[in-house]
Amino acid sequence: MSTIDALAKARFSDGRLEAAERIRAFFDGALFQALSDPARREIVMLLGVEGELKAGEIAERFDLDRTTVSRHLALLCQAGLLRMRKSGRARLFSVEIDRIIGQLEGLVGTLNRHCRDGCS
Numbered sequence: 001m002s003t004i005d006a007l008a009k010a011r012f013s014d015g016r017l018e019a020a021e022r023i024r025a026f027f028d029g030a031l032f033q034a035l036s037d038p039a040r041r042e043i044v045m046l047l048g049v050e051g052e053l054k055a056g057e058i059a060e061r062f063d064l065d066r067t068t069v070s071r072h073l074a075l076l077c078q079a080g081l082l083r084m085r086k087s088g089r090a091r092l093f094s095v096e097i098d099r100i101i102g103q104l105e106g107l108v109g110t111l112n113r114h115c116r117d118g119c120s
Contacts, residue, residue, distance in 0.1 A: 019114030026107045031100070034079035039064060040072050044081055044095060052094040 026032065035041050039062065046061060047053060059069040073093055076082040080099050085092050 016114075019110075022110050023107075023114065026103075026110065029103075030079035031081065031103045034076055034081055037072070039068075040076055043069075043072055043076060047082065047093060047095045048097070052092050055091045055093065058093065 035044070042062070043058060046058065055070065055073060056066070058073065059066045062069060064072075073082065073084070073091075077084050077093075080096055080103075082093050083096050085094075
């Protein structure tokens with residue numbers, strides 16, 4: 001048993017452990033992990049404001065080499081925050097806004113269901 005599991009079981013009783021695990025799953029999930037890096041947050045914000053951009057256009061906006069930007073873009077796509085499409089040789093990226101909103105609404109719903117009694 002990990003230390004986190006031991007602490008969770010020691011702190012939560014009467015069915016609240018399940019609620020804590022659901023909330024923890026959101027925070028440990030792909031959305032929050034992908035957004036834990038400031039450069040990735042800036043990439044998502046850039047695409048959210050400017051719309052679809054080519055990978056090279058994104059790289060030009062940052063003080064990072066293209067390889068690093070490509071890795072960030074790949075991780076954001078894997079996490080479901082961005083979509084990539086090819087147009088000829090260009091790779092174009094855009095924000096998956098509906099997916100992001102859906103994940104955040106899921107978190108809000110979980111917090112509403114499980115935290116109202118314990119937090120009030």
